[in-house]
Amino acid sequence: MESNELNSPDYEIPPELQAQVAITSLDKIYNWGRSASVWPLMFGLACCAIEMICAAASRFDIARFGMEIMRPSPRQSDLMIISGTVTKKMIPIIVRLYNQMPEPKYVLAMGACASGGGPFKEGYNVVSGVDKFIPVDVYVPGCPPTPQALLNGLMKIQEKIKGESIKTARWYQKGPDMAEIPVPMLGPDLIDPRKITLIQNGKKN
Amino acid sequence: MATPVATPAPAQTLDLPARFPGVLNPDTRPGYSGWILDNANLLKFATALRDELGYDYLSSVTAVDYLPEGKMEVVYHVYKTTGGAGVVFKIQVPRADPMEVPSLVSIYPGAELQEREAWDLFGIKFTGHPDLRRILMWEGFAGHPMRKDWHEPYFEEEAKPLKSRWPDGRMIMAESKNLFGDNISYPDGFNPESQTFDPEKALYEALRSYQKDEVGLDTDHIIVNMGPQHPSTHGVFRVAVVLDGEKIVNLKPVMGYLHRNHEKIGERNTFIMNMPYTDRLDYLSSMSNNFGYALAVEKLMNVKPTERAEYIRVMMAEMTRIASHLMAIGALLNDLGAYFTPMLYALEERELLLDIFEAVSGSRMMCNYFRFGGVARDLPEGTLQKIKGLFFERLPRKIEEIDRFLSENEIIRSRGIGQGVLTAEDAIKYSAAGPLLRASGIPYDVRRAEPYSIYDRFEFDVVVRTNGDIYDRLMVRFDEIRQSIRIVQQAVKQLPNGPVMALKPMYQVRVPPGEAYGRVEGPKGELGFYVISNGKPTPWRYHVRAPSFINLTAFGPICIGQKLADVVAVLGSIDIVLGEVDR
Numbered sequence: 001m002e003s004n005e006l007n008s009p010d011y012e013i014p015p016e017l018q019a020q021v022a023i024t025s026l027d028k029i030y031n032w033g034r035s036a037s038v039w040p041l042m043f044g045l046a047c048c049a050i051e052m053i054c055a056a057a058s059r060f061d062i063a064r065f066g067m068e069i070m071r072p073s074p075r076q077s078d079l080m081i082i083s084g085t086v087t088k089k090m091i092p093i094i095v096r097l098y099n100q101m102p103e104p105k106y107v108l109a110m111g112a113c114a115s116g117g118g119p120f121k122e123g124y125n126v127v128s129g130v131d132k133f134i135p136v137d138v139y140v141p142g143c144p145p146t147p148q149a150l151l152n153g154l155m156k157i158q159e160k161i162k163g164e165s166i167k168t169a170r171w172y173q174k175g176p177d178m179a180e181i182p183v184p185m186l187g188p189d190l191i192d193p194r195k196i197t198l199i200q201n202g203k204k205n
Numbered sequence: 206m207a208t209p210v211a212t213p214a215p216a217q218t219l220d221l222p223a224r225f226p227g228v229l230n231p232d233t234r235p236g237y238s239g240w241i242l243d244n245a246n247l248l249k250f251a252t253a254l255r256d257e258l259g260y261d262y263l264s265s266v267t268a269v270d271y272l273p274e275g276k277m278e279v280v281y282h283v284y285k286t287t288g289g290a291g292v293v294f295k296i297q298v299p300r301a302d303p304m305e306v307p308s309l310v311s312i313y314p315g316a317e318l319q320e321r322e323a324w325d326l327f328g329i330k331f332t333g334h335p336d337l338r339r340i341l342m343w344e345g346f347a348g349h350p351m352r353k354d355w356h357e358p359y360f361e362e363e364a365k366p367l368k369s370r371w372p373d374g375r376m377i378m379a380e381s382k383n384l385f386g387d388n389i390s391y392p393d394g395f396n397p398e399s400q401t402f403d404p405e406k407a408l409y410e411a412l413r414s415y416q417k418d419e420v421g422l423d424t425d426h427i428i429v430n431m432g433p434q435h436p437s438t439h440g441v442f443r444v445a446v447v448l449d450g451e452k453i454v455n456l457k458p459v460m461g462y463l464h465r466n467h468e469k470i471g472e473r474n475t476f477i478m479n480m481p482y483t484d485r486l487d488y489l490s491s492m493s494n495n496f497g498y499a500l501a502v503e504k505l506m507n508v509k510p511t512e513r514a515e516y517i518r519v520m521m522a523e524m525t526r527i528a529s530h531l532m533a534i535g536a537l538l539n540d541l542g543a544y545f546t547p548m549l550y551a552l553e554e555r556e557l558l559l560d561i562f563e564a565v566s567g568s569r570m571m572c573n574y575f576r577f578g579g580v581a582r583d584l585p586e587g588t589l590q591k592i593k594g595l596f597f598e599r600l601p602r603k604i605e606e607i608d609r610f611l612s613e614n615e616i617i618r619s620r621g622i623g624q625g626v627l628t629a630e631d632a633i634k635y636s637a638a639g640p641l642l643r644a645s646g647i648p649y650d651v652r653r654a655e656p657y658s659i660y661d662r663f664e665f666d667v668v669v670r671t672n673g674d675i676y677d678r679l680m681v682r683f684d685e686i687r688q689s690i691r692i693v694q695q696a697v698k699q700l701p702n703g704p705v706m707a708l709k710p711m712y713q714v715r716v717p718p719g720e721a722y723g724r725v726e727g728p729k730g731e732l733g734f735y736v737i738s739n740g741k742p743t744p745w746r747y748h749v750r751a752p753s754f755i756n757l758t759a760f761g762p763i764c765i766g767q768k769l770a771d772v773v774a775v776l777g778s779i780d781i782v783l784g785e786v787d788r
Contacts, residue, residue, distance in 0.1 A: 042436050043434055044440055044441075045440070045441055045463065046440070046441075046463055046465075046485075046488070046783065046784055047485055047488035047570065047571070047784060049440065050488060050489065050532075050570065051569075051570065053548075053552070054552065054556070054559075057548070057549055057552040057553070057556075058549050058552070058553055059552075059553070059556050072434075072435070072436040084463070085463060085465050087461075087462060087463060087464055087465065088388075089342070089343055089461050089462050089464065090433065090441055090462045090463070093433055093434060093462075097434060117388075119481070119482065119485070120465040120466065120470065121359070121379065121388075122357060122359045122379065122466075122470060122473070123357065123465055123466030123469065123470055124350050124357035124358065124388075124466055124469060125341075125342065125350075125461075125464045125465065125466055126388065126465060126466065127388065128379075128380065128387070128388050132387065143571060144570060144571065146569060185397070185400075186343045186345065186346075186404045187345060187391075187395070187397060187400050187402065188345065188346065188347035188391050188392055188395055189346070189347060189358075189389045189390060189391055190389055191397045191400075192387075192389075195385065195387075196397050196398065198385060199385070199391060199395070199396075199397055200396055200397070200398070
C-alpha cells in the first residue's frame with residue numbers, strides 16, 4: 001500500500017522514523033489485507049465459467065488482484081462467482097454452498113443468466129436470477145462477460161471491501177442477518193420455504 | 206488445388222420394403238422421408254437392420270408431439286459405421302396415457318439415455334428399458350414439459366415474436382403475470398407441507414440394482430456422490446458411484462443441473478432466433494454448433510451457401526475444433542493432477558484463436574456467425590493475414606511443443622495407457638462419437654462418412670487409434686488438431702473471392718414444411734439437429750443430438766471395475782461440456 005493511501009492522522013512522526021513507521025487505522029489495514037486476498041469458490045456453472053478460467057489464465061491473470069487461489073471447498077472461500085445459468089435443479093445446491101461459506105462472504109453474479117435469467121429466462125427449469133435466493137454484491141453484465149468485465153467486477157468487490165468497518169460489519173453482529181438461507185426443495189416445481197403460505201393460498205394459474 | 210480424395214462408397218439402393226414386406230409404410234407427408242412401422246415389428250426390424258444390413262450405429266432417438274393429429278412419433282436415425290446415408294424409421298402412437306413403445310436398448314444400447322430423455326420430456330414409456338427414470342428434470346416434477354400442451358410458468362404465446370414486444374412494443378415483465386411473481390407453477394391444490402416425496406429415491410434404488418459378486422469377502426458397499434459441485438466434473442455434473450473399497454461396482458451419471466430448456470425455447474423462437482442459442486449448447490465450440498443448425502435449416506429451405514462462405518465456414522469450424530481440443534487437453538491434464546500448468550499452455554493458443562473469432566464475429570465465445578445461406582459478414586481486413594501467421598507459423602510449432610511436453614510424461618503414460626478402455630464393439634454399441642469412438646479403432650468421421658459442406662475437397666486423414674484407453678483419446682485429440690491445421694491451410698490457399706451470403710438479408714426466413722436432420726462432426730463428436738417445420742415462422746420440433754450427452758452412455762460401462770480415482774480421468778478423456786449434456 002502506498003503511504004499516501006494511508007490515513008493521515010494528526011500524530012507527528014519524527015523525521016528519522018518516517019521510513020519505518022506509518023500510522024493508520026485498523027479498518028484500513030484490515031481491509032487492505034482482505035481485499036488483496038479474496039479467494040473465490042472454484043465453482044463453474046455454465047458458459048461464463050470458461051471466461052472465468054480465461055481470466056485466471058496468463059493473458060488476463062487474476063493473480064494480480066490476489067484472487068488466483070480458487071478453493072473447491074466453500075469453507076475456505078470468501079467470494080462466490082455465480083458463473084452461469086442458475087437452474088431449479090441446481091439452486092438448492094447453490095444455497096447450501098452459500099450457507100457453508102464462512103463470513104465475510106461476497107457474491108458476484110457473472111453474466112446475464114445469473115443476474116436475471118438472461119436469454120433462458122422463459123425456460124421452465126431456469127431461476128430468474130440468483131438474487132431471488134441469495135444476496136448479490138456485484139452484477140457483471142454480458143453474455144458472457146469478457147474477462148476484462150469480470151476483472152472490473154472483482155475490483156468493485158475490492159472497493160466494497162475497502163469501504164467496510166470492523167465495528168459495523170454485519171458478520172461481527174448478532175441478528176437476523178446471520179441466519180442461514182432456507183434451502184429450496186424440489187417438488188412438482190421448485191418450492192421456496194419462504195413462500196409456503198403463498199403457495200398454500202395460491203390457485204393454479 | 207487439392208484433388209478430391211476418396212469419397213465414401215456410393216449409397217446402395219436399398220430396397221427395404223422388399224426386404225420387409227408388409228412392415229414398412231413410406232412416410233408420404235410432404236417434405237418427410239423414412240419409414241413408418243408398428244410397435245409390434247420394431248424390435249424385429251431393428252435387429253435385422255443391425256445384423257443383416259449393417260446399420261450398426263444408432264445416431265439419434267427423439268420424439269415429436271403432433272398435437273393437432275393427436276399422436277406422438279418416435280424418430281430413429283441409424284447409420285453404418287462404414288459410411289454412407291442412413292435410414293430413418295418412425296413409430297407412431299396415439300396421444301393417450303400411457304403411451305408405450307418398445308425400448309431399443311437391447312439392440313442399440315446407445316439408446317439408453319436418449320430414451321430416458323424422451324420419457325422425461327414427452328412421457329413416452331419405453332417398455333423393456335432397464336432404467337427408465339427422469340433424466341433432465343427431477344423425479345416428481347409435474348408433467349412432461351416438451352409436450353405441446355404443457356405450458357411453462359412464464360408462458361405468453363405459442364410463438365415469437367410475442368405480441369407484447371412487437372409490434373406494440375409494450376413490454377411487460379413475465380413475473381408480473383405469474384401468480385407467485387416467479388418462474389413457478391403448481392398443480393391444483395398442492396400443499397408443500399404435505400409433500401413427503403424424495404426425488405433422490407429412484408436414483409439410489411437404481412444404483413443398488415447390480416449383480417453382487419459372490420466370490421471373496423462379503424464387504425459393505427458404499428455410495429459416494431461426486432458433484433454437482435466438484436472441481437473435476439467440468440461443470441455441474443454429478444456422478445453417483447457404488448464402491449467396494451476403491452473399486453467401482455456401479456455408476457450412474459446424474460445430469461440436468463444445467464438443463465436450460467433449449468428445445469422448448471427453440472420451438473417458440475423463429476428459425477433465425479435459434480442461431481445464438483446454438484452457441485450456448487457446447488459453449489467451447491459455438492461455430493460448429495452454428496454449422497450444424499445452419500445445415501439442417503438449409504436442407505429444409507433448399508439453399509446453398511456461396512463458395513466463399515463455405516470456405517469461411519470450414520475454416521471457422523476447424524479453428525473451433527482446435528480451440529475445443531486444446532481446452533480438452535488442458536482440462537484432462539488438470540484432472541490427472543498437473544494442476545493448471547498444461548492448461549496455461551493450451552489457453553495461450555486458444556486465446557489467439559479467440560482473437561480471430563472476435564475479429565470476424567464480434568464475440569470471443571458466442572459467435573452467432575452463421576446465417577442460412579452464408580455467414581453474417583465477410584472476414585475483416587487483416588484477419589486472413591492473422592490466420593496465415595497463426596496456421597503456417599505458430600500453431601504447428603506450438604502443438605508439437607505441447608505434445609513433446611506431455612505425451613512422453615511418465616504420469617500421463619502410467620495413468621492413461623490401458624486405463625478406462627472402451628473396446629471397438631462397445632464404442633459402436635453405445636453410440637459413442639468423435640474422439641471417443643476414433644480412439645477405439647473405428648475410423649468414423651462424419652466429414653468423411655457423409656461429407657457435408659465442402660469437406661470432400663480437402664485432403665485430411667481420419668485420425669484413429671486402436672487401444673481405446675485414456676492415453677489414446679488424448680493422442681487422438683493431438684492428431685486431430687494437426688489435421689485441422691492442414692484443412693485450414695488448404696482452405697486459406699483456396700479461399701475464393703465473392704459474396705458471403707446467398708440470400709438477401711431478411712428478418713424472417715420462409716421455411717417450407719418438412720423435416721431435416723443436419724449433422725456435422727463437432728469437436729465432441731457427431732452433432733445433429735433434427736428440425737421439423739410446418740411452414741410457420743417457428744420450428745415445430747427442434748431437437749439437438751448432443752455428442753457429449755450420448756457419449757456419457759458409455760461412461761458407466763467404462764468405469765465399472767476401475768478405481769475411483771480413474772473416474773475423473775475417464776470423464777476428462779470423454780470431454781463433456783455440460784451446456785450440451787443438459788441442453
